[in-house]
Amino acid sequence: MTARTLTTWDIRKQDPLSIHDWGPEIDSMLEDPDDQRVVFNVDETDPRPFDAIFLGGGAAGRFGSAYMRALGGRQLIIDRWPFLGGSCPHNACVPHHLFSEAAAELMLARTFSGQYWFPDLEGKITSIKEMVDLFRAGRIAPHAIMNFQSKEQLDLEYILNAPGRIIDSHTVEVAGRVFHANNLILATGARPRPLDCPGADLHGVYTYESLVEDLDYEPGDTVVVIGGGKTAVEYGCFFQATGRRTIFVVRSQLLKLLEDGETRDYVITMMKEQGTEIWEDSLLTEVHNDGSGKVKGVTVSTPNGTEYVETDFVFHGLGEIPNSEMAADALGVKLNDDGTIVVNPQMQTSVPNVYAIGDLIGTPMEMFKARKSGMYASRHIMGEDIHYEFNEFPDFLHTHYEVSWFGIGEEEARERYGEVTIIKMPPDSEDGWEVALPATDRMMLYAFAKPRMSGFQKLIIASESRRVVGAHHVGAGARDAFQYLFQLYRKGLTIDQLAEMDELFLNPTHFIQLSRLRAGNQNLRDL
């Protein structure tokens, strides 16, 4: 706890706060060091005990709270930040969507540079800092919505802008006051894993978090990105799209998480064609100081020897470390080797009446799991017989494209099912990817002028059962579909069922119409 002077801002004592009321208040609490208010939204007239205190009001804590409240329970969220919603809209998953949109738009603008209405971007570098500043200024708006919605629409109780301290499994201290609850739900999230090499702390080395919080200069013309997973690729493609030389330094292989080889090949080929450099089996060994505490270059150990790269901007995306220390120290909750908290399918930790949810309990550190784990903890506390495991789910990432998938890749499907039918676009032909399909919104200019850039998609079907066992898509506008298509897949979706659906042509996934071209075959054939 900091030793600052706290004042209580009891928001129940005033009229409802609108979304626009909240904006400047949150901004002031975040930016003005003299604004030390604790946002206090507790119904002190309610004689009921709290069914749970949620320590952390991010996606997990807020959705868990909403569900508990909806079920008739009483909850209290305590969060160190002056807003609900946690890191996602503040510096984690939301900004990358803005940057990935910029990457997609910049790729389009560069592809058609000087043609149609597009500006001449030949050789031009666009600003990283402007986009970061746009995000930083704009993020107050989603924060305001979360606080508004949580109070006015969801009737949640919360204390914000003050860190909670665990006293025991029923008790948390915050801002000098002590609160008791029947249960404690840990939802303190995770933080970026630090870079472990000399010079890692220099000015000019960023994570997704510090990029948004601290970037105070316009990076030069070369970017070094450390890591080969989602975060590294998402931010790295944005940096590349701004026109900078961008080198990915990857300990093993880039985007190993893409299991279908052909899809991965398309994704990486397109990254390379944009100019991205990918150094695999490579290790950053040192970040060099320019003498004033700023980065001037990096040394990378590669399979071809040691390389020095001159740069003032290093970004690393090396995974997450759970914020589990306080709970381990104060309560002795059992941890996994990676520091995540051990929970059972009821989200219960090793300590009675203590639950853990969200990024704290490990991968996947995705929004759906955070929110649903919160929802399930609340349902369990409110007496429901529940069981939540998250071993299969749809997934996505951004390069300059959206990449979406579920199920397995072709290689694994052949191993598991023997006979497999592949339905894909572009079709297998001697012309390979030089074909103006798939086509759909945001891929039409490519389809008509640069066909190989118009995407790739693939449906994998176990021939005997005729069931879809994997779906993979590179393009735009299909991610949302994968959420719902995944539900149909879990219910046993077959090629015959797909053939019966009503496509909204030109649909980003061509799966329905392509299936219809083959579903009549008793013995399925590739397309």
Next chain:
Amino acid sequence: MTARTLTTWDIRKQDPLSIHDWGPEIDSMLEDPDDQRVVFNVDETDPRPFDAIFLGGGAAGRFGSAYMRALGGRQLIIDRWPFLGGSCPHNACVPHHLFSEAAAELMLARTFSGQYWFPDLEGKITSIKEMVDLFRAGRIAPHAIMNFQSKEQLDLEYILNAPGRIIDSHTVEVAGRVFHANNLILATGARPRPLDCPGADLHGVYTYESLVEDLDYEPGDTVVVIGGGKTAVEYGCFFQATGRRTIFVVRSQLLKLLEDGETRDYVITMMKEQGTEIWEDSLLTEVHNDGSGKVKGVTVSTPNGTEYVETDFVFHGLGEIPNSEMAADALGVKLNDDGTIVVNPQMQTSVPNVYAIGDLIGTPMEMFKARKSGMYASRHIMGEDIHYEFNEFPDFLHTHYEVSWFGIGEEEARERYGEVTIIKMPPDSEDGWEVALPATDRMMLYAFAKPRMSGFQKLIIASESRRVVGAHHVGAGARDAFQYLFQLYRKGLTIDQLAEMDELFLNPTHFIQLSRLRAGNQNLRDL
């Protein structure tokens, strides 16, 4: 039939034709008046009779053929054009996707004119003709794919680049040869309804078809669009986005097909904020001749009197007329009052062994119905006991945005179900639409800089059954989802099932997460 000299190009007598082989051949047959080849792809060694001749190889005929072939039947497509796929990729539904992408990109570029990497478009008009030319040059590629796929992958038999003439219910003549089949399937499509007023034939008056085929000049700074349905709006928004004054002249109301009032209000408000002028209850009474056969202006009768508008470019989208005349004359198939062919749920016309499919049988003149009606006709012919009706389906259109929907609007839901729960973004609040949600890819720049432009979405739930009864979305990237979400809706989708799904955040439809915030409530509440 024209009196041209025909030569037969028997494509079975040569090696497989690749996609790239097909391109220049189709281009030559389309563009070179001396190239009078008939594309002949009939297996004359096959002793089996044809199960069906498909007169027309558009979406309906081609998909019907593919299904028949897959079921083991033998089919023959006859089409007047040198490619399969019909009007959709040639001049109907595909080009509007390119133009709608241009509209969306231009709206973005104009909104951020001179900021970030966007060009200064202030007061600038961009080319309509360049986009039309891009489409016209590029459409050969999808045509080539259709011909390739239909022959090499789907094993279809077809005769192209020669109109078929119906002789009787089993017999068609084409290019001087006569073919017999057990069944005849009519799939000759529809054409734009002509404009009915003086001057309608002047140079400068276009439909979606003639725009692509004939536009030979750069339109001036004012466009008059006649009609208030999908086609008029889709093309009109593109014209507006190029920077031209664009006036919609609508006999009754614009976009009456959007049944949810609030969604329609958002859509039309955003069109108006882009500068679109909408003249409802108005009628084009005359197109004026500049003396050389070109349009110089129009007269419009409006509720406020008669207006003259100076323009050299009029576009009308007034619906479709079925190409049913030949079938009516030759076979006497029964027609509806609007000229569409009467069919039963087995796609059978009034004449034995004659089926009709696609746009010929009436609304909805959408791709899914064309393709599925073809598939069902084939299944019926091949002995399956089928029944196809298309009374409920998901739907979409483009303004500068994608607009997707299924089910009913809020007004009808309240009438039908009494208690209704609304889940929507932006939320109801005193700030209305000035809220940075919904947000997702292609809406992020708006969400952070121009929030009211970031879209609108709404889920309508019958409170008692907890079932979704309508879904409405304005934005980008949700259309594909509506295809699959519609399937779940047809299976009885509830708010509770939505709350259990795994969202891919930031998902274009926020339906899953918003439902999760309310699903815990026994008595549902709006959000």
